[in-house]
Every structure is written in structure tokens, then in C-alpha cells.
Amino acid sequence: MSGTVEIIATFAGEEQCVGGIEALRAARAEDFHVFAPIPSEHIEKAIGRRRSPVRAFVLIGGILGVLTGLAITIGTSREWNMVAGGKPIISWPPFIIICFELMILFGGIAAVLSFLLSAQVPAFESLPGYSSRFCGDRFGVAVRCEETEAQKIESILGVAGAEEVRRAQAQPSAAIVDLRDG
Amino acid sequence: MTANSEPVRPAAPRASRGARGFAPLAGNSQRAVLAVLVAAGIAGFAAALERGEAARAWQAYLVNLLFFLGVAQGGVVVAAAFYLTQARWAGAAAFRLAEAFSGFLPLGFLLFWGLYFGRTLIFPWVLHPVAQKAAWLNTPFLFARDGIGLLAMTLLSTWLVRVSRSRRARAWATDSSDIAMPPPAIRRLAPALALAFAAVYSLIAFDLVMSLAPVWHSTLFGAYFFAASFLSALAAMALTAVILRGRLGPANAFTMPKVLHDLGKLVFAFSVFWIYLLFAQYIVIWYGDIPVETFFIVQRVYYAPWAPLSYAAVILIFVVPFVVLLGARPKRTPPILGAVAAGVLAGIWLERYVLVVPSLSQHVVPFGWIELLISLGFLGGFVLCVITGLNMAAAAARWELPAEGH
Numbered sequence: 001m002s003g004t005v006e007i008i009a010t011f012a013g014e015e016q017c018v019g020g021i022e023a024l025r026a027a028r029a030e031d032f033h034v035f036a037p038i039p040s041e042h043i044e045k046a047i048g049r050r051r052s053p054v055r056a057f058v059l060i061g062g063i064l065g066v067l068t069g070l071a072i073t074i075g076t077s078r079e080w081n082m083v084a085g086g087k088p089i090i091s092w093p094p095f096i097i098i099c100f101e102l103m104i105l106f107g108g109i110a111a112v113l114s115f116l117l118s119a120q121v122p123a124f125e126s127l128p129g130y131s132s133r134f135c136g137d138r139f140g141v142a143v144r145c146e147e148t149e150a151q152k153i154e155s156i157l158g159v160a161g162a163e164e165v166r167r168a169q170a171q172p173s174a175a176i177v178d179l180r181d182g
Numbered sequence: 183m184t185a186n187s188e189p190v191r192p193a194a195p196r197a198s199r200g201a202r203g204f205a206p207l208a209g210n211s212q213r214a215v216l217a218v219l220v221a222a223g224i225a226g227f228a229a230a231l232e233r234g235e236a237a238r239a240w241q242a243y244l245v246n247l248l249f250f251l252g253v254a255q256g257g258v259v260v261a262a263a264f265y266l267t268q269a270r271w272a273g274a275a276a277f278r279l280a281e282a283f284s285g286f287l288p289l290g291f292l293l294f295w296g297l298y299f300g301r302t303l304i305f306p307w308v309l310h311p312v313a314q315k316a317a318w319l320n321t322p323f324l325f326a327r328d329g330i331g332l333l334a335m336t337l338l339s340t341w342l343v344r345v346s347r348s349r350r351a352r353a354w355a356t357d358s359s360d361i362a363m364p365p366p367a368i369r370r371l372a373p374a375l376a377l378a379f380a381a382v383y384s385l386i387a388f389d390l391v392m393s394l395a396p397v398w399h400s401t402l403f404g405a406y407f408f409a410a411s412f413l414s415a416l417a418a419m420a421l422t423a424v425i426l427r428g429r430l431g432p433a434n435a436f437t438m439p440k441v442l443h444d445l446g447k448l449v450f451a452f453s454v455f456w457i458y459l460l461f462a463q464y465i466v467i468w469y470g471d472i473p474v475e476t477f478f479i480v481q482r483v484y485y486a487p488w489a490p491l492s493y494a495a496v497i498l499i500f501v502v503p504f505v506v507l508l509g510a511r512p513k514r515t516p517p518i519l520g521a522v523a524a525g526v527l528a529g530i531w532l533e534r535y536v537l538v539v540p541s542l543s544q545h546v547v548p549f550g551w552i553e554l555l556i557s558l559g560f561l562g563g564f565v566l567c568v569i570t571g572l573n574m575a576a577a578a579a580r581w582e583l584p585a586e587g588h
Contacts, residue, residue, distance in 0.1 A: 085469075085471055086471070087471070093464065093465050093468050093469075094465065094469070096461070096465075097465070
């Protein structure tokens with residue numbers, strides 16, 4: 001990994017940052033991550049982020065919840081064959097409530113867990129290139145590229161309106177998390 | 183209608199030349215067709231009385247009165263809700279659209295008094311008083327309390343609509359970058375109207391629907407009834423937006439996908455709320471299993487001829503909107519949204535029919551030319567009353583576009 005460098009560009013505003021991301025992607029430099037002090041729809045769009053997988057896990061959790069609800073209600077009713085109020089052993093109206101509540105519960109838990117997993121939080125080490133300003137009033141873009149490419153990337157970021165472009169030696173790649181997957 | 187039909191045309195800043203005479207729905211031929219419908223309705227009503235079918239005529243009258251009054255009043259409450267939540271996602275157009283139906287309120291108030299002449303055929307307790315409830319269910323008290331309630335609603339609604347159509351309120355609704363609150367009169371009227379709606383329409387539900395089966399009672403029924411009215415207004419708004427979008431030229435508020443998307447979300451949300459309230463009543467009655475409570479449900483849900491109609495209503499009001507409008511794309515596709523909204527409206531009409539008629543006609547579904555003509559007459563009268571409001575909504579959609587955003 002000797003030939004890899006990390007270029008960190010700082011942007012004053014969301015629009016410039018979006019411009020920088022678009023310029024990078026136009027130049028086929030896709031190995032970057034973005035730091036933003038605010039959640040930004042435009043930046044997400046510019047990154048071309050995939051749809052979050054959390055939604056699929058919520059659906060699975062919800063379906064599992066309904067099935068669990070049916071299993072609990074029907075199972076206990078059959079195990080405990082007791083006629084109450086002249087109603088059938090398996091009376092569905094109150095079962096709906098149990099199934100509904102378990103659907104919400106399982107769906108909610110699935111949402112939280114799958115969010116934590118897919119966002120890889122909690123993270124105890126900050127990403128390379130992070131600066132506390134990126135939680136304040138600045139946007140940052142950190143690009144990993146070959147040393148030979150670095151000059152070109154730096155000029156692209158500069159043209160896009162970066163306030164400051166600096167170069168850092170890249171750290172071992174295993175520690176770097178690509179935000180686009182989260 | 184007098185107060186509402188004032189020419190408060192939006193003097194659109196960007197295109198003042200066209201705004202004043204802009205009335206895509208006011209053609210004389212359209213009005214003539216509507217007038218023919220009204221005449222057919224009146225003729226059908228008279229013919230039914232003539233042929234000794236007075237009971238059916240009055241049932242159809244009550245069903246349609248409840249339905250159209252619900253749409254008209256629900257619409258004003260939707261506008262009040264938009265003010266309470268400071269909803270400016272569709273600019274002034276959403277407010278004009280919600281208020282458009284209020285033109286029917288004065289007529290609806292008059293038609294309510296028509297029930298007085300059919301009281302012996304509509305209310306079983308007029309001829310056979312229920313001893314324990316006589317203090318509440320008697321003719322003078324019922325018409326006095328409901329008449330006062332509806333009068334108050336009509337006045338409050340007319341007042342809100344009038345303020346809401348003022349230049350200041352329109353400017354507020356169009357400019358969502360202005361974080362100021364709505365005009366002061368609206369800040370006082372909107373919550374008052376919302377609370378009064380809950381109270382008066384609960385009363386209407388208890389008096390004009392529940393009392394048709396005078397021994398039956400359900401505490402939640404009032405809330406269920408006014409929530410359905412609110413939903414019917416939202417569905418009518420979505421349907422109207424879909425109908426209007428093609429008639430207003432290339433760029434208007436209703437061609438913006440986000441506006442249709444939001445209307446679709448509202449229909450979806452309140453359709454879920456409707457089934458929630460329905461189930462909340464059902465489960466309590468089911469658990470209790472007391473004959474005096476269950477007979478109302480049993481008759482409608484378990485036995486022919488009413489059971490298929492009840493299921494059809496649930497499918498139209500809940501199942502179809504839930505399945506179809508779950509995703510974002512169907513909400514943004516005008517024909518799909520329009521069809522679902524029309525289905526919800528048909529479903530709520532059917533629901534009112536199933537709530538009212540089985541109490542009076544237990545084993546037969548009375549539906550024929552009498553019901554059809556009277557319903558068409560109501561529809562014609564309703565559209566005639568709201569056409570001015572719809573033209574204002576069209577003008578707002580055309581010239582008072584919301585700011586681009588989300």
C-alpha cells in the first residue's frame with residue numbers, strides 16, 4: 001500500500017461539497033468518503049448511495065413478529081383448551097392485537113439492530129481524514145488514490161471550490177470504512 | 183353560499199391578466215347538466231312519495247345528507263388542520279382545495295331541517311318512544327341541539343374560509359420561507375373549529391345514525407363517524423386534484439408529484455386511522471358479547487343481505503388504499519391515486535348506507551331508481567354549490583405555486 005495517499009479537501013458549504021463529489025465521480029475517483037456537519041439529502045444524492053438495507057430488515061422483523069404472535073396466541077389456546085364466554089377456542093379478533101403489537105416490536109428492534117450493524121456504530125476510532133471542524137461548520141471529502149493520481153485529484157477538488165486541500169499518508173486500508181456502503 | 187361566493191379572486195402577482203377570469207369549471211353546459219341532476223333528484227324524491235315509497239326516499243335523503251355534509255365540513259376541518267400544522271407543502275392551492283367543498287354547508291344546513299318532515303319515517307323513537315331515553319330522544323330537543331350545532335359549524339366554517347381567502351392568509355400560505363405564524367384570526371378559529379367539529383359531528387352521529395337503532399350504543403361511534411368524514415374530505419381533495427391537474431395548463435400545483443404524493447399519504451394515513459377506530463369498537467363489542475350491543479354488528483357483518491356490503495365498504499376504504507398506496511410511486515401516479523380516492527369516496531358512501539339503512543330495513547337492500555335519483559340529485563347540488571370554490575382552487579393551483587423544495 002505504499003503508493004496510496006489520502007487527500008482531504010475542506011469545503012465551506014454544502015453546494016461546493018456536492019460540486020466536489022460530482023467532479024470526483026465524473027473523474028472516476030470513487031474511493032472517497034464525505035464528512036458533513038448536517039444530514040444532507042443533496043450530498044447523499046451526489047454520492048449515489050444505495051438504498052439502506054434497514055427497510056428490508058424491518059419487513060422481515062415485522063413478518064417474524066406476526067408469525068410469533070400467531071404462534072403464541074394459537075399455540076397457548078390449543079394447549080389450554082378452555083372455552084371462554086362461549087367463543088371458539090381460536091378466536092381471531094383479540095389475536096390481531098397481539099400480532100400487531102409483536103409486529104411493531106420486532107420491526108422496531110430489527111430497525112435499530114440493522115441500523116447499528118449497517119452504519120457500523122458505535123465506532124471507537126474516527127475515520128482517517130476526520131477533523132472536528134466537520135462536526136462544526138465545514139464539509140470534508142477524503143479521497144484515497146494512487147500517488148500518481150494525486151496531483152489530478154487535488155486540482156479537481158481545488159477547481160470544485162475546496163477551501164483547503166491537503167495530503168496525508170494513507171493508513172492501512174482495513175481501518176477505512178467506505179461510507180457509501182452504510 | 184352567500185358569503186362564500188364573493189368574488190375573492192386571487193389577484194395573482196405573477197399573472198394578473200389571466201387570474202381574474204380564470205374559471206375552468208364554470209361552463210354553462212356543465213352547470214346545466216348539474217341542474218338537470220338536481221331536478222332529477224327532486225323529481226325522484228317526489229315520485230317516491232307519490233308511490234308510497236316515502237321511507238326509502240327519506241333513507242336515501244339521510245344517507246346522502248350525511249355523506250355530503252361530511253365531505254363539506256371535513257374539508258374545512260382539513261384546512262384548519264393545515265393551519266394548525268402550518269402545512270404549506272402545496273402553497274395556497276391545498277387550502278383552497280380543502281375549503282372548496284364548504285360551499286355546500288349552508289345548503290346542507292337547510293337540508294338538515296328537511297329531516298323534520300320525514301322524522302316519523304326515519305327515527306323509530308318518534309312513534310315508539312324509548313322510555314329510558316325519552317329525555318334525550320325527542321323531536322324538539324333533537325332538532326334544537328343538532329340545528330344549533332350545525333348552525334355554529336356553518337358560521338365558524340364560513341368565517342374561517344373567508345379569513346383564509348384573504349390576501350394576508352394567501353401570502354402566508356404561498357411563502358414557506360416566511361416562518362411567521364398564520365394570521366391571528368386563523369390562529370384562534372382553526373383550533374376552535376377542530377374542537378367544535380369533534381363535538382358537533384359526534385352529536386350528529388349519535389342523533390342521526392345511532393338513534394335509528396335506539397337501544398344500541400357505542401361510545402366511540404361519534405369519533406369514528408367524524409374521522410370517516412375527515413377521510414372522505416381528503417379523498418375528495420385527492421380526486422379533485424387529479425381531475426383538475428390536466429385542465430389547468432402545463433404547470434400547476436397539482437402537476438407537482440410531491441403535492442400528489444402528500445395527498446396520497448394523507449388518504450393512506452386516515453384510511454388506516456379509520457380501520458383502527460372500526461376495530462376498536464368491534465373488539466370491545468365482541469369481547470363483551472352483550473346482545474343489546476352485538477345485534478347491530480351481527481346484522482351488518484354476519485348475515486345476508488348486508489354482510490357483502492359491509493365487507494365491500496371495508497375493502498374500498500381500507501384494503502385497497504392500504505395495498506395500493508403503500509409505495510411512493512402509486513401515490514405519485516395520478517390515475518392510480520384518483521381511482522383509489524374515488525374508491526374511498528364510494529366506500530364511505532356505502533358505509534353511511536350500511537350504517538343507516540339496515541336499522542330501518544332489516545332484510546331487504548333497498549336500492550333502485552329512488553336511491554339512485556336522490557343520490558344523483560345530491561351530487562348535482564353539491565357540485566353546483568362548490569364550483570365557485572373549485573375555481574378558486576384551480577386559480578390558486580395555477581398562479582400561487584408553492585416554493586420548490588423537498
